[in-house]
Amino acid sequence: MKARYRYRFYPTVGQQQKLAQLFGCVRVVWNDALALCKQSQKLPSNGELQKRCITQAKKLEGRSWLKDVSVVPLQQSVADLGVAYKNFFDSLKGKRKGRKVNLPKFKKRTSRQSARLTQRGFRVKNNGKVYLAKIGDVKPIWSRELPAIPSSVTIIKDCEGRYFLSFVVEINPQQRPNNNKSIGVDLGITDFATTSNGEKYKAPKPLKRRLKRLRKLQRNLARKTKGSRRREKAKKRVAKLHAKVKDTRADFLHKLSTKIIRENQTIVLEDLNVSGMVKNRKLSRAISDLGWRDFRTMLETKSVMYGREFKVISRWEPTSQTCSCCGFRGGKKELGIREWTCLNCGAVHDRDINAAINILVAGGQSETQSAFPIGGNLRGVAPLNGRGGRHKTTTVAATCETSTQLEPVQLSLFG
Ligand SMILES: [Zn+2]
Incomplete structure (x- = not known):
């Protein structure tokens, strides 16, 4: 690749x-x-x-x-x-x-x-x-x-x-030793990522921290006469701030995606409707600041590089509504509810960890129900495009040269 x-x-x-x-x-x-x-x-x-x-x-x-x-x-x-x-x-x-x-x-x-x-x-x-x-x-x-x-x-x-x-x-994709571990990752706003083994990762939110300064710089830029040298300088200051924001975000995303890929053979992510969510004006800046899309792209690419399996489950999967212990569907939950108790089995769930486990399960089920003749767990043996079952999962090919050439290096591959 x-x-x-x-x-x-x-x-x-x-x-x-x-x-x-x-x-x-x-x-x-x-x-x-x-x-x-x-x-x-x-x-x-x-x-x-x-x-x-x-x-x-x-x-x-x-x-x-x-x-x-x-x-x-x-x-x-x-x-x-x-x-x-x-x-x-x-x-x-x-x-x-x-x-x-x-x-x-x-x-x-x-x-x-x-x-x-x-x-x-x-x-x-x-x-x-x-x-x-x-x-x-x-x-x-x-x-x-x-x-x-x-x-x-x-x-x-x-x-x-x-x-x-x-x-x-x-480069030749490196085949990392298969450790048979799999992980479900739930992306969120409060915590950037929550994994099915209970770990939570906070995002740096680099833009949020600099918003005041950015507004000041932009006001300053707007006051400058078009075509003047001072405007050029003001513009550069805004660009510098944006570059810093981008670098901080990319650094965090690279480190986290590399860690996840290193430690797991199968990685399951939920297919979020990012462009749809960004249209929600209340959330748009917060979401763009997180870099979900870049994170997914990094996981995709790195999983090809290291011979890992990367799956995306459908966004319609009720991952935050279902109890991961008994499968009982507890109905829709407001975003503010961080913890809830299952009415069926009484298990107390952290909203995000429960969702991450469900994401992993949804990704795993499609595996066991796949069209391969051998039963049992095919993790690691199933080819990259292995799919099937009632859960829609997609695996995605690496970015090839032609597709990245025109907008090169939004992400350079290694951190
Ligand atoms: Zn339950």
Whole structure:
């Protein structure tokens, strides 16, 4: 499977200028190609777009500066646009799993910038430096080793002005020893995660802590004249705060998901209607601040990497209403009720732990009822797509290179 490895680097002033030029060219080619696609009745081919937006454009007066940068990232920009369109159409036809994909958009000078180089455009040297075509050598901070020779690299400048190299590397999933343990995970607002073995994890809620400061910065930004230098600076301060929030959240999610994957062979999660819940205005910020969706993606990816089984049970499963001891259904419970007593067997339940156990059971039942001829517990033997029974469970494939390329490294795979 493919994974991304991301490293920060600090370009020299000269390199920063060259990178700005490169990002600009990549952006212009993307925007020109996108405009062309929007005008055309039938989507032009990759070759056609390359010819018109790169080769022929170089001869035009207003685009002659395209000659000054390496052609590799420009070709990639056109190719990426093709992938973006494919993802959009696949999503439209229901061929693509996950969130709905929108039409590709025009890129702005003020947002995150990136350029992708394939093997022709870069080289990782023995002395720890990385050669980038027409940019020169840069020295990333090797926070961990690259496991193999990368097939491509994306140069990123984020909104805060930080530079990163994000390598795509082919890795072999490591088969961790099967310890036959399984776990159900209930996601919530008070406690981020509650597991079926009774552990609770609090989320850092990084945005909530900084809300006051964020509001102040945003007010400050709104007062600045458009296009002024002070506005640019104010904007950067807001971006910096958001970056800090994102990093804190990602760090927590990575650590927790890695811990869960390390310790368990089967992981069962409830399929929450996150996008629906975010529409509830009272809850939306709190939920977005938690990062449920990212957490699920991390569990999915890491379970493939470590040969674990990851299951998602239907959101219609009455996990918080059913007694995990006797199976009695006690009816709907208000969110405020944290503890309840079963009317049938008298067991006292912590709401979340009870739900987590039910999630685990719902995930497990679909296993024993699956279509495999051998009876008993098939945990660990059942293939990744094993399913069946009356409980709807889905297992999800790893994110592949093409699906992550266009919005690269929201999550780099390892913490
Ligand atoms: Zn009971």
